[in-house]
Amino acid sequence: MVHPLLDSALDILGRLIAFDTRSSESNLPLIEYVRRVLGGYEIESTLVYDATGKKANLYATIGPRDRPGLCLSGHTDVVPATGQPWTVPPFEMTRESDRVLGRGVADMKGYLAVALAMVPRFLDVSRQTPVHLAFSYDEEVGCLGVRGLLSQLAAAPVKPLACIIGEPTSMQVAVAHKGKRAYRCCVTGLAGHSSLTHLGVNAADFAAEFATYLRHTARDLRERGLHDPAFEPPYTTVHTGRISGGIALNVIPDHAEVEFEIRNLPGDDPKVVVDAARAYTEQTLVPEMRAVHAGSAIAWQTLTEYPALADQPAADWLKRLACSAAGNPKTRTVSFGSEGGLFQAIGVPTVVCGPGSIEQAHKADEYVTLAQLAQCLSFMDTLAGRIAAGSLHAA
Numbered sequence: 001m002v003h004p005l006l007d008s009a010l011d012i013l014g015r016l017i018a019f020d021t022r023s024s025e026s027n028l029p030l031i032e033y034v035r036r037v038l039g040g041y042e043i044e045s046t047l048v049y050d051a052t053g054k055k056a057n058l059y060a061t062i063g064p065r066d067r068p069g070l071c072l073s074g075h076t077d078v079v080p081a082t083g084q085p086w087t088v089p090p091f092e093m094t095r096e097s098d099r100v101l102g103r104g105v106a107d108m109k110g111y112l113a114v115a116l117a118m119v120p121r122f123l124d125v126s127r128q129t130p131v132h133l134a135f136s137y138d139e140e141v142g143c144l145g146v147r148g149l150l151s152q153l154a155a156a157p158v159k160p161l162a163c164i165i166g167e168p169t170s171m172q173v174a175v176a177h178k179g180k181r182a183y184r185c186c187v188t189g190l191a192g193h194s195s196l197t198h199l200g201v202n203a204a205d206f207a208a209e210f211a212t213y214l215r216h217t218a219r220d221l222r223e224r225g226l227h228d229p230a231f232e233p234p235y236t237t238v239h240t241g242r243i244s245g246g247i248a249l250n251v252i253p254d255h256a257e258v259e260f261e262i263r264n265l266p267g268d269d270p271k272v273v274v275d276a277a278r279a280y281t282e283q284t285l286v287p288e289m290r291a292v293h294a295g296s297a298i299a300w301q302t303l304t305e306y307p308a309l310a311d312q313p314a315a316d317w318l319k320r321l322a323c324s325a326a327g328n329p330k331t332r333t334v335s336f337g338s339e340g341g342l343f344q345a346i347g348v349p350t351v352v353c354g355p356g357s358i359e360q361a362h363k364a365d366e367y368v369t370l371a372q373l374a375q376c377l378s379f380m381d382t383l384a385g386r387i388a389a390g391s392l393h394a395a
């Protein structure tokens with residue numbers, strides 16, 4: 001059965017796709033469009049800009065602004081399409097009989113379009129309990145943008161009751177994911193002729209030693225660390241993804257880099273791993289390097305960090321609500337990250353549920369089926385019904 005708001009959602013989705021909101025670009029044209037759509041219903045939007053003023057989060061409340069409501073949240077940025085074998089223009093919506101294609105239709109402009117199409121319906125029902133829209137930027141580059149909005153919300157007199165983030169989960173309710181921390185360690189040694197190894201500090205050697213240390217940490221976590229069968233794999237992982245160093249075989253490398261990441265279970269504190277790795281570089285490797293050359297160093301750079309989303313009892317009512325709206329009593333975990341842990345960190349119970357599959361995200365010819373969009377509309381219908389009945393917390 002076709003949902004009465006599907007055409008409206010598709011019109012909006014077509015508009016959203018046409019804004020090139022790769023994380024490297026400004027998202028303001030899209031944000032201005034959303035602000036105009038909401039303005040048409042006399043709904044005010046608050047914009048929280050980044051330091052450059054070229055990107056912004058949008059926060060809007062449908063209904064009374066003096067009390068907490070249900071927050072629908074998603075990011076406006078998308079990953080690049082460059083170099084991918086697209087058969088349709090990525091920044092244009094292509095409609096086929098049972099699906100639409102375009103960069104971001106699944107991740108996650110489809111959800112934003114559905115939420116916007118639902119605005120008139122939410123307006124009708126939100127006299128007592130409001131619906132908040134939180135649209136962020138720079139999610140794809142480490143959940144950076146939403147932090148500005150969340151620090152404002154954390155200090156505001158009214159925080160959302162709960163949040164549903166519409167990352168693509170095929171409309172299944174995801175209650176947890178791992179956290180992530182990623183670093184680049186730049187090793188500075190001392191160059192020299194390769195025949196005089198005792199006079200130089202071989203940065204590549206120390207980078208390799210650090211990577212080996214990380215491998216041992218990974219093994220310890222796998223063998224002796226916390227295990228949670230809800231995740232695949234069921235333990236915290238440590239992974240080195242890039243090592244570089246050296247310019248020629250006959251030169252002692254004075255520079256090398258190691259990039260690594262930790263993906264921690266919600267119950268594991270990644271800081272423990274990071275602190276131990278830092279102590280290893282500072283107390284074991286650097287002193288050995290400095291014994292030869294005082295200018296040696298290992299400098300750490302943070303690439304990404306976002307917290308895990310934990311399955312918490314505080315979110316039980318939200319899980320029940322989302323599962324009943326999704327028509328599926330089973331919850332799951334997801335392997336990808338989201339802004340969920342950040343919402344949770346300011347005390348807002350959060351789940352992840354949105355149309356489309358993560359399998360299609362970030363790929364050429366990204367698509368979402370009309371059935372998924374319709375299912376998301378029905379999901380929001382149920383939420384609207386529960387808001388109207390004042391029974392969000394009901395079992």
Ligand SMILES: [Zn+2]
Pocket residue numbers: 075107108139167168
């Ligand atoms: Zn996403």
